[in-house]
Amino acid sequence: MKPVEARVEAVLMADLGMESFETRRLAEAELDFGGIRGDRHFGITAKADVRQPEYPRGTEIFNRRQLTVVSAEECAAIAEALGVPEVKPEWLGANLLLSGLPDLTALPLGSRMIFGSGAGLNGQGENFPCTGPGKLVQANYPEEPKLAARFVKAAYRKRGIVCFVERRGVIRPGDTVSVWVNDGTLQ
């Protein structure tokens, strides 16, 4: 298997208070097992929620949603579908903005992203759209009608993926990322 190359456009974290999932840009981030320390989604474990019907809500489960990754191409496609100039990764609560992966959201489960430092992420599939990001997009374009309601459909299959940290290391804007698209042979 030959990995595909992509590029890190931005590294971000969610530490703007308990009420906000919005992220802000960083000069770099240290990936640890569990994610980015201080980020609202950091943790080897997390509480089960409505996304995991196989577990009672609130029980402690392994955290597969440590980081959220979006692509510049898909953010542009969402913006176009909504008729707004841009949709920022900050508004989607993304920790990583990549370019060179127009179909990031379709990456199969278990695909790997390996960064220059050797840090590695294990892709855990589509981050199903929720209404929170739509409200943030709306708040940034108050003159546009019904953005919050239209967001879920506009972002369907373009909303990026969730990941867990498979190997520690630093990630920085400008990094090259080797993407191993899982064809069923990755172990």
Added chain:
Amino acid sequence: MKPVEARVEAVLMADLGMESFETRRLAEAELDFGGIRGDRHFGITAKADVRQPEYPRGTEIFNRRQLTVVSAEECAAIAEALGVPEVKPEWLGANLLLSGLPDLTALPLGSRMIFGSGAGLNGQGENFPCTGPGKLVQANYPEEPKLAARFVKAAYRKRGIVCFVERRGVIRPGDTVSVWVNDGTLQ
């Protein structure tokens, strides 16, 4: 999605010394994040090996191979292909023997197994056959020719899967297991 029901026939662990991956039967086991404490594969992390070409060998990575699960039906099929009376889960280094899942090895990545206690495993795909189990099968049937060499082909796609612990809890022989076959919608 409606889970499929299966049954725990045996719970086992590998603690027979550093040289052996053979497992032995237990009355019950406590699943913790990382696997079964004391088992040779226990750990939130493990060292990358030849199975993970995307990481340098020996680096610390998340351990997706905490437990090995095999099915009674597939063990019987391997035995039949080899022309021997049985292939025991002990010889495959299995931690769990299930019945009611004739196609266990084909379970898609991210399928879940939920036990009576609430404990949960996240399926990480086929455990690619290696030559070690074949040697154990051979050692148990010394009169049969070339079992070790024939094992890899006989066990292809019947060798079971590896898993990581997603929720803690006790597992016991006789437990019912709810198997959520991942159709791409499990989060």
